[in-house]
Amino acid sequence: MVVDEANVIPLLPVEELERRQRRINSECPDLWRILDDVMDPEIPVISLYELGVLQDVSERDGHVHVLLTPTYVGCPAMKVMEEDARIALEAAGYPDVTVETRLSPAWTTAWLSNEARSKMAAYGIAAPDSEAAQCPQCGSEDVQQISEFGSTACKALFKCNACAEPFDLFKAI
The missing domain is CATH 3.30.300.130 (Fe-S cluster assembly (FSCA))
Structure with a gap:
């Protein structure tokens, strides 16, 4: 073909x-x-x-x-x-x-590779996604944004309502 x-x-x-x-x-x-x-x-x-x-x-x-x-x-x-x-x-x-x-x-x-996204999640940082944010600890989508800025300006701080863990979400740009 x-x-x-x-x-x-x-x-x-x-x-x-x-x-x-x-x-x-x-x-x-x-x-x-x-x-x-x-x-x-x-x-x-x-x-x-x-x-x-x-x-x-x-x-x-x-x-x-x-x-x-x-x-x-x-x-x-x-x-x-x-x-x-x-x-x-x-x-x-x-x-x-x-x-x-x-x-x-x-x-x-x-530009993030799929492998990078997986590694980020394993490290405890949620990778940007077009879908709902997910907790990298337990996978729950029941999360809330705590602050627009996390540990760095390119990340936002979230909290998982299911497992109560805080986590950074890499901002989608």
């Missing part, structure tokens, strides 16, 4: 599809694998790639260029992410590293 790609509707946002294609078609898969070990400092169970922050990595004449997109403008964790990426690459033998932060296209929670 021949598929006319002009008539295919992607299941991912175009920017996320392009990000995944950059990784698949990269000439430096080893650099991507090195950066797979760099975790988000605020949710240390998911990598920068799984979070959707790591956009691209390339190497030319011994110089490595890393491209990151913050979850939101002013994210205080960006400096740590940049430094952690630089340290991981330097430790792997790449001393000449530049980390660029780009704001466009803007990051969206649609």
Whole structure:
């Protein structure tokens, strides 16, 4: 069967599809694998790639260029992410590293991988969902928002009415 790609509707946002294609078609898969070990400092169970922050990595004449997109403008964790990426690459033998932060296209929670969403829930943070919020502890949808801001500005604080546990909900952006 021949598929006319002009008539295919992607299941991912175009920017996320392009990000995944950059990784698949990269000439430096080893650099991507090195950066797979760099975790988000605020949710240390998911990598920068799984979070959707790591956009691209390339190497030319011994110089490595890393491209990151913050979850939101002013994210205080960006400096740590940049430094952690630089340290991981330097430790792997790449001393000449530049980390660029780009704001466009803007990051969206649609860039979170399914694996990242599962890891977040196991860590106790509810992943953004188009459906009702669910408690990551017991799975109940009987929850209430306590504050628009949780442990960080990108999360809201909720309480589960079923198990009485508080939890952060990663805001859908």
